[in-house]
Amino acid sequence: MAQDGRQDLCDLTLEELTRFAIEVLAERPYRAAQIYRWIHQRGATDFEQMTDLSRELRQRLPQVARLRPLEQDLAQHSEDGTVKYRFRTRDGKLIESVYLPAEDRKTLCVSTQAGCAMGCTFCMTATLGLQRNLSPGEIVAQVHAVNYQIASKEGGTRPLTNLVFMGMGEPLHNFDNLKTALRILQSEEGPHFSHRHITVSTVGLVPMIERFGKETNVKLAISLNASTDEQRSRLMPINRKWNIEKLLEACRRFPLRQGRRITFEYVLMREVNDADEDAHRLVGLLRDLPAKVNLIPYNENPGLEFHSTGQDRAERFREILAGGQIAAFIRKNRGRDIAAACGQLANLEPSTEGPGGLNASPASRRPPS
Numbered sequence: 001m002a003q004d005g006r007q008d009l010c011d012l013t014l015e016e017l018t019r020f021a022i023e024v025l026a027e028r029p030y031r032a033a034q035i036y037r038w039i040h041q042r043g044a045t046d047f048e049q050m051t052d053l054s055r056e057l058r059q060r061l062p063q064v065a066r067l068r069p070l071e072q073d074l075a076q077h078s079e080d081g082t083v084k085y086r087f088r089t090r091d092g093k094l095i096e097s098v099y100l101p102a103e104d105r106k107t108l109c110v111s112t113q114a115g116c117a118m119g120c121t122f123c124m125t126a127t128l129g130l131q132r133n134l135s136p137g138e139i140v141a142q143v144h145a146v147n148y149q150i151a152s153k154e155g156g157t158r159p160l161t162n163l164v165f166m167g168m169g170e171p172l173h174n175f176d177n178l179k180t181a182l183r184i185l186q187s188e189e190g191p192h193f194s195h196r197h198i199t200v201s202t203v204g205l206v207p208m209i210e211r212f213g214k215e216t217n218v219k220l221a222i223s224l225n226a227s228t229d230e231q232r233s234r235l236m237p238i239n240r241k242w243n244i245e246k247l248l249e250a251c252r253r254f255p256l257r258q259g260r261r262i263t264f265e266y267v268l269m270r271e272v273n274d275a276d277e278d279a280h281r282l283v284g285l286l287r288d289l290p291a292k293v294n295l296i297p298y299n300e301n302p303g304l305e306f307h308s309t310g311q312d313r314a315e316r317f318r319e320i321l322a323g324g325q326i327a328a329f330i331r332k333n334r335g336r337d338i339a340a341a342c343g344q345l346a347n348l349e350p351s352t353e354g355p356g357g358l359n360a361s362p363a364s365r366r367p368p369s
């Protein structure tokens with residue numbers, strides 16, 4: 001509920017909106033379905049667009065309800081086709097979403113929090129700290145806004161095909177809102193995304209992985225990023241609470257659908273976690289899991305003194321994993337020129353100094369010694 005007492009309709013599942021229609025609007029349930037489709041299928045951001053509602057209802061709605069939780073603030077286009085969108089919440093928080101078009105899919109990388117509390121030492125979003133959780137409507141509105149823009153350029157009713165919850169924030173640290181957003185995004189009367197086309201990535205909040213497995217049906221990705229606890233604790237403070245063994249234990253218990261695997265993300269950082277021994281240890285760790293590994297060459301960030309692993313090293317790392325029967329892929333880094341790649345989302349102003357340069361400088365942080 002908004003501070004002014006009006007209900008944010010984008011936050012509600014169809015069941016909740018139906019209750020609202022009956023109890024607050026004194027309308028029949030089918031009205032709720034109409035409004036829900038306007039919001040979540042047709043991207044309406046104003047009650048006046050809902051032309052099949054009576055004029056009387058259209059005028060009454062803004063007195064008790066609101067739409068449009070986000071305003072678009074900026075769109076930056078990369079030379080590789082990636083687009084970084086920046087949105088402003090009503091209370092002035094900035095969040096980013098990244099559109100990644102490919103031949104066979106159109107993916108949106110979605111944010112779940114403004115900033116992040118996890119404090120990973122190599123990630124730019126962590127420098128913001130946690131500002132706040134995004135509401136279900138703010139999560140969903142990123143998808144609607146981008147869908148709408150692509151549709152108006154390229155046609156189609158729902159051009160986005162895949163969603164990855166790998167933008168700003170830790171999705172499982174905002175689990176209830178994530179879950180509501182997933183219900184809306186998967187609903188038949190909404191954008192109707194398939195569970196096969198949605199992936200949620202986590203740093204490894206172990207108790208939440210269990211709930212995530214029980215209460216949702218979408219795919220799981222784990223940001224592993226290290227092959228020993230010592231290394232991982234230095235890179236990802238969460239490891240001091242739930243170490244690699246506990247994390248992998250939770251993965252073994254995870255209720256996987258048939259044919260599905262857990263994706264492990266491993267950001268390759270030069271001379272930090274990219275040695276042959278790391279790859280061999282990784283094989284040992286993942287051997288008994290239905291796993292696939294995404295190797296992500298590190299995207300360098302101003303003020304963070306980590307460096308990317310070269311292509312040859314990345315390839316060698318991949319080969320060692322493959323030799324140990326672990327399927328591994330080197331992820332292409334997209335959108336680096338507009339700071340839209342993994343771990344670069346931090347609301348920095350676009351550069352005036354040409355690609356790659358960023359004119360804001362966060363507090364300098366050092367790599368682990």
Ligand code: SAH
Pocket residue numbers: 118122123124165166167168169170171201202203221222223225265267296297298299300301342343344
């Ligand atoms: N908090 C969740 C969701 C964000 S996903 C999670 O961490 O899983 C963002 C991914 O980008 C994570 O796998 C993270 O390890 C990776 N990442 C962070 N900083 C990066 C950087 N500078 N270069 C490449 N990948 C990075």
